[in-house]
Amino acid sequence: MTDTWLENVGKAVTADAICRSVHGMLGINMALIVVDMQAKTPLDWRLDFIHKYGIPTSLADSVKLQQVQSLRDFPGAASITQVLAEACKKMIADGRPSVRKIDQRVWRIRIIGDCIVLPDPAGSWCVVLVEVHSLSAVGHDARHDDIDLAIIQLSREGLSAREIGKLIELSPRTIEHRIEKMKARAGVKGIVPLLIMKT
Known part of the structure; x- marks a missing residue:
């Protein structure tokens, strides 16, 4: 995926070409998402789940969440939008991919994993590959003796x-x-x- 992006630096590359380059290599614990950033506000950015995270969980309806069409449709959209918008905007501004660790709380779920964000040089999309290492419930802060x-x-x-x-x-x-x-x-x-x- 990164190789395809790097081979096309300075050339027109499509999100579809990047996604095709990894299509057969994705595991059940991965999600591949194209974020269409052409709308004016991040809440209106379109999401296309090319490969969906497939491990069953009782913490959230992951099937339903991955049918979302825009960030506005996500339950608790503010936290997701902030994280995703900051990452995509930064990658577009930097003009280079980012590999980062994820340790994020979303609703009452802690997500730990790795993420690669590949930006469109023209600034209209980002391809996001997430490998989830664990999902766990987040408890209330409690004092312990x-x-x-x-x-x-x-x-x-x-x-x-x-x-x-x-x-x-x-x-x-x-x-x-x-x-x-x-x-x-x-x-x-x-x-x-x-x-x-x-x-």
Whole structure:
């Protein structure tokens, strides 16, 4: 994809040509999007999902989200528009591609991945390739006491409730009970969102 863009620097290149260059190489955890920037405001920019992210998730209706026609149609459009508009405008101004890490909260979802943005030298479109490494629920900020912080850290290290209990001198059942209380305070169902939260 980047090779096709680089081979055509100074020449007319189409978003379609760039997309065709990677068509057969995209995985289920990737999305390839053409952002048509010809409208005056970013909210009216058109989105064309050439390759859709395909891993099922209960966090959002990814099928419906990828049917969106413009940024205005996205639920919570302001946060998406700001991130995407800034990236595309910067790449157009710089006149070169960008490879960047993603660690973004959108609604109550944390998205971690990598992104390549290829700009149209004429400024009318950007091609965006996103590889999603993880999607996870984002909990409410919750305060934790010292014991809870120790349980979270030791859980991050992969220790079981029994192993954590031995280290901090509590029963495994108490450890499990405290984890359930922390999940409830944070508003999450599973332990993974609790473990990736800032403590």
